[in-house]
Amino acid sequence: MRRRLYSFVTALVCLCALLPAAFAASDSPTPPGWIPEKNYVVLPGDEVYQSENWAKVLSLRAEAEAGAQLPDAGAEVADASAGMCYETGLLRLRYAQNAPDAAGAQRAYYSAYRAFSAAASNWKDQNGDQLDSVYYALSLWSNRAALLYDFDYSPYLAVSLDRNLTALGLTLADFYDAPYMDQVSDGDREKVAQAVHAYQNRVALYLDGHQLFAGYNVGGVTAAQPEIRNNRTMIPIRTLAEHLGADVEWVQETSQVVMTRAGVQVIMTLNQTTATVDGKAIQMDVAPYAADGRTLIPARYVAEFFDQSVTWDAENRRVDVQEDKTAVGDSNLEAWALPMGAMLSSLNAGDPSWFGLYSRGLPVAGSGSGAYTTNDPPYKSCRRTLSDDWGIDSREALITTVCSMTLHGHNDSFQEAAGLVNGLSASGYQELLNESGEVDRYMWPQTKALSEKWGDRGILCWDLFRMSNLVQWGYEAGYLTYPEALALLEPAAVRLKEAFSSWDEAYENYLDGYNWWARNDMTGQSIWETSHGKRYLLLKESEATSALFDDALFSCAVLPVPGLSAASLSAALSA
Numbered sequence: 340m341r342r343r344l345y346s347f348v349t350a351l352v353c354l355c356a357l358l359p360a361a362f363a364a365s366d367s368p369t370p371p372g373w374i375p376e377k378n379y380v381v382l383p384g385d386e387v388y389q390s391e392n393w394a395k396v397l398s399l400r401a402e403a404e405a406g407a408q409l410p411d412a413g414a415e416v417a418d419a420s421a422g423m424c425y426e427t428g429l430l431r432l433r434y435a436q437n438a439p440d441a442a443g444a445q446r447a448y449y450s451a452y453r454a455f456s457a458a459a460s461n462w463k464d465q466n467g468d469q470l471d472s473v474y475y476a477l478s479l480w481s482n483r484a485a486l487l488y489d490f491d492y493s494p495y496l497a498v499s500l501d502r503n504l505t506a507l508g509l510t511l512a513d514f515y516d517a518p519y520m521d522q523v524s525d526g527d528r529e530k531v532a533q534a535v536h537a538y539q540n541r542v543a544l545y546l547d548g549h550q551l552f553a554g555y556n557v558g559g560v561t562a563a564q565p566e567i568r569n570n571r572t573m574i575p576i577r578t579l580a581e582h583l584g585a586d587v588e589w590v591q592e593t594s595q596v597v598m599t600r601a602g603v604q605v606i607m608t609l610n611q612t613t614a615t616v617d618g619k620a621i622q623m624d625v626a627p628y629a630a631d632g633r634t635l636i637p638a639r640y641v642a643e644f645f646d647q648s649v650t651w652d653a654e655n656r657r658v659d660v661q662e663d664k665t666a667v668g669d670s671n672l673e674a675w676a677l678p679m680g681a682m683l684s685s686l687n688a689g690d691p692s693w694f695g696l697y698s699r700g701l702p703v704a705g706s707g708s709g710a711y712t713t714n715d716p717p718y719k720s721c722r723r724t725l726s727d728d729w730g731i732d733s734r735e736a737l738i739t740t741v742c743s744m745t746l747h748g749h750n751d752s753f754q755e756a757a758g759l760v761n762g763l764s765a766s767g768y769q770e771l772l773n774e775s776g777e778v779d780r781y782m783w784p785q786t787k788a789l790s791e792k793w794g795d796r797g798i799l800c801w802d803l804f805r806m807s808n809l810v811q812w813g814y815e816a817g818y819l820t821y822p823e824a825l826a827l828l829e830p831a832a833v834r835l836k837e838a839f840s841s842w843d844e845a846y847e848n849y850l851d852g853y854n855w856w857a858r859n860d861m862t863g864q865s866i867w868e869t870s871h872g873k874r875y876l877l878l879k880e881s882e883a884t885s886a887l888f889d890d891a892l893f894s895c896a897v898l899p900v901p902g903l904s905a906a907s908l909s910a911a912l913s914a
Contacts, residue, residue, distance in 0.1 A: 368381050368388055368393070370429075371400045371403070371404075371429055371430075371433070372400070372404055373404070373429075373432070373433050373436075373518055374429055374432075374518055375517075375518070378516075378517045378518065380425060380473060380476045380477060380480070382421055382422040382425065382462060382473055382477075383473075385420050385421055385422030385423075385465075386420045386422065386423070387420055387422030387423045387425075387426055388422065392423070396426050399430055400430065403430050403433040403434060403437070404433070406437050407434065407437065408434050408437050408438060408439075408443065408447075409431060409434040409435075409438070409443070409446060409447045409450060416453070416454045416457050419457075419461070420461060420465070421457075421458045421459075421461040421462035421465055421477070422458070424454050424455070424457040424458035424461055425454070425455065425458040425477060425480070427454040428451045428452075428454035428455040428458060428480060428481075428484065429451075431447050431448070431450045431451035431454055431484075432447070432448070432451050432484070432487075432518065432519060434447040434450075435447035435448050435451065435487070435519070436519070445488060445489070448484055448487045448488035449484075449488045449489075451484040451487075451488075452481060452484035452485045452487075452488050454484075455477060455478075455480040455481035455483075455484050456478075456481045458477045458480075458481075459474055459477035459478040459481055462474050462477055470506070472506070472507060475502075475503045475506040475507050476503075476507065478499060478502075478503045479500075479503045479504070479507065479509075479514065481499075482496055482499055482500045482503060482514070483514070483517060483519075483520060486520075486523060486527070486531065487519060487520075487522060487523070496531065496534070497531070497534035497535045497537065497538040498538055500514065500531070500535060501535050501538050501539055511531070511532060511535065515528070537564075540566065540567060541564075541656055542564075542565040542566065542567060542572050542656055542657075542658060543655065543656060543657040543658070544565055544572070544574060544578070544579065544638065544657075544658050544660070545657060545658065545659045545660065545700065546579065546582055546583075546660050546661075546698075546699050546700035547660075547661055547662070547698045547699050547700045548659070548661070548698070548700065549698050549700030549701045550700065551578060551579070551582060551700055565578075565635075565638065565658075566635070568625060568628070568635075569624065569625045571624070571625040571637045571638075571639060572637070572638040572639065572651075572658045573625070573627075573628075573635035573636065573637055573638070574635060574636060574637075574638045574641070575633055575634070575635060576589065576596055576633075576634045576635070576636055579638055579641050579642065579660065580598045580600070580636075580641055580645075581716070581718065582699050582700065582716060582717075582718065583600055583641075583642075583645055583647065583699065583718075583817060584600055584601075584699075584718040584721075584814075584815060584816050584817020584818070585598045585599060585600035585605075585645065585817055586598070586599045586600070586817070589634070593608065594608060594609035594610075595607065595608045595609070596608075596609075596627060596634065596636060598641070598644075598645075600645050600817045601645075601734065601817060601818060601819050601820045601823065602734055603616065603617055603644070603645065603820075604616070604617055604618075605641070605644045605645070607623075607627045607636055607640075608626075608627070609626070609627050609628065609629060609634065610626050610627070610628055611626050611627075612624065612625065612626045614640065614644070616644050621640075621644070623637060623640050625637050638658055638660070639658075642660045645820075646662075646663055646666060646820060646821070647660050647661065647662060647663055648660070648661050648662070648663040662694075662821050663821075664821060666821065666822050666900075667821065667822050667825055667900045667901070668900070668901045669898055670825060670898045670899060670900045670901070671892070671895065671897065671898045672825035672826075672828055672829055672832060672897065672898065672899070672900065673694050673825060674889070674892060675807075675828065675832040675835070675892060675897065676694060676807045676810070676811065676824075676825065676828050676832075677691060677692060677694065677807075677887050678691075678842055678887045678888050678889075679803065679804045679806075679807035679828075679831070679832075679835070680696065680804065680807035680808045680811055681875075681878055681884065681887060681888075682804065682846075682849070682871065682874065682875060682878075683696075683804075683805070683808045684696045684808070684811075685874060685878060686871075686874070687724075688703060689703075691878060691884050691887060692883060692884055692887060694811060694814070694821070694824075695717070695811050695814050695815045696717075696721075696808070696811050696812065696815065697717040697720070697721075697815060698717070699716075699717050699718070699815065701717070702715060702716060702717075703715050703716075703717055703720040717815045718815055718816055718817055720815075721812040721813075721815040721816040722816045722817075724812055725737065725809075725812050725813065725816060725818075729809070731809075731813075733818065734813075734818040734819065735912050737809065737810075737813045737816075737818045737819065738819075738827065738905075738908050738909060738912060739909070739912065740809065741806055741809050741810060741813075741827045741828075741905070742827070742830075742905055742906075742908075742909045744802055744805075744806060744809075745802070745803070745806050745830045745831045745834070745905070746830075748801075748802030748805075749798065749801055749802055749852065749856050750797045750798050750799050750801065750802050750852070753786070753789070753797045753798045753852070753855060754797050756786045757786055757787070757789070757790035757797065760783050760786055760787045760790070761787065761790055768783075771783060772784075778858055781860045781862055782855075782858060784862075785854075785855065785860075785861055785862070786855065789851055789855060792851070793848060793851070796838050796839075796848065797852075798848065798849075798851060798852030798855055798856070799834065799835075799838055799848060799852075800835065800839070800845050800846070800848040800849035800852060801848070801849055801851075801852025801853055801855075801856060802831075802852070803831040803832075803834060803835050804845075804849050806827075806828060806831040807828055807831065810824040810825070810827045810828050811824065813827075822900045822903055823903065823908060825900050826899065826900040826903040826904050826905055826907075826908060827905045827908060828905075829897060829899050829900070829904065829905055830905050832897045833897050836892070836893055836897055839893065840890075840893050841890045841893060842879075842888040842889075842890060846875050847866060850866040850869065850871055850872055850875070851866060853871060854866065854869070
């Protein structure tokens with residue numbers, strides 16, 4: 340049955356406009372002649388059963404059985420009681436049979452669907468949002484009318500239909516054992532059964548608390564859906580691995596999936612339960628397989644091979660994958676990393692309170708500077724930033740850059756400039772200014788002032804803070820594991836703690852460094868009045884991020900990652 344678009348024409352002006360005046364209750368309600376008693380729903384206490392209202396219902400039933408058709412206009416049933424809406428829906432089913440052509444029948448079925456839907460909604464409202472057997476029975480009638488009207492409703496129908504049948508303890512056979520359902524073809528019944536089966540076997544996959552899969556797409560089941568096999572969640576080959584930042588390669592000749600993340604290589608072979616992790620054989624209890632043109636691999640093993648924690652919520656059919664942070668023990672390096680990276684995270688559409696700057700389960704919004712693209716997965720966005728802004732295209736380049744810049748970054752250039760200007764005599768300094776161009780004419784005094792202000796510390800925080808962003812981008816990009824990212828940051832955190840005593844002081848140094856590097860003329864200006872300065876103050880005042888800037892950290896030791904250090908990571912590159 341193809342969809343036909345009709346405006347919603349309500350009917351039965353008299354029925355739906357009846358006032359709910361208190362009349363004596365009618366005798367026990369009975370179904371119309373075209374509805375078996377087993378399918379009829381009685382709504383206890385509804386005003387439709389008041390004697391005057393019920394008399395009108397009986398009159399309209401008689402007219403329908405005599406051949407009446409759906410009126411061209413009427414009152415909006417949604418404003419009537421649940422019982423009035425339900426009886427209106429039953430009448431419209433009969434009007435569909437009385438219609439002179441298919442278009443008229445479709446129009447009546449659609450109106451019936453609207454009436455039954457309003458009945459279920461209004462019953463819930465009338466009963467304080469209670470979902471009882473009456474609600475589910477009314478909703479089941481809505482399912483029937485929807486199917487009679489237009490099979491395009493089937494993907495949406497499956498979700499509601501499964502819920503209603505489960506609540507009432509019924510089967511699909513019971514659903515079809517009702518008036519006019521014999522009009523549903525065998526082919527359409529099979530499609531409904533497949534849709535319900537797909538919904539019942541849905542799997543929702545979450546990464547870092549955000550959904551990668553809806554588990555069941557009510558707009559239609561897609562080729563990207565996970566499925567359960569041998570009690571394991573199987574996912575399309577690239578789904579989870581790439582969101583974790585892994586490079587994925589399909590080797591046709593050997594039927595193998597090769598996944599590489601943070602220096603760890605995982606190989607799975609189609610239809611084989613043995614995987615290799617960095618050359619070590621690992622036995623799985625389910626094998627990757629191909630189905631309907633897709634290659635599916637076990638989500639749990641993919642996650643655990645890359646040091647992620649995996650939990651299964653059977654009630655909601657939900658798989659949750661998150662970083663297993665227990666590997667870093669009591670290290671407090673994340674508490675250092677977050678405030679150090681907060682400025683750039685905030686400027687580039689990140690979440691300053693989230694290690695990695697972005698949730699791996701959400702696309703990156705296209706704001707800020709650089710190469711950020713709307714709806715890019717975080718691993719792609721972070722790889723692009725590292726490549727375009729830093730020339731970093733690999734794990735090796737990232738580790739080398741962080742280890743080098745932690746000790747020798749832009750602060751070296753500043754100290755060189757400061758040494759030059761501080762080593763000049765008064766006349767030599769004046770001569771330097773006279774010979775300088777427009778920019779240098781204000782940069783030399785600015786360099787001199789910052790040197791006097793910060794001494795040997797120079798613009799250290801401008802380098803140290805950016806190391807936090809580098810390791811977090813590297814983590815999201817799949818170049819580093821979580822423990823490795825923290826271990827790489829340890830030297831920067833130690834230097835920060837040794838040189839400064841509060842976040843305000845450290846950020847003041849960072850902002851001075853930024854403006855010096857950007858060659859911004861700060862003559863007569865306060866850094867706290869600049870856009871970056873105001874942003875830091877907002878971050879400190881925001882309820883969402885204020886707790887990050889805990890000055891107590893400066894009174895505590897920097898606690899390293901057990902068994903891992905920046906030096907060991909650097910040494911491993913040349914091993």
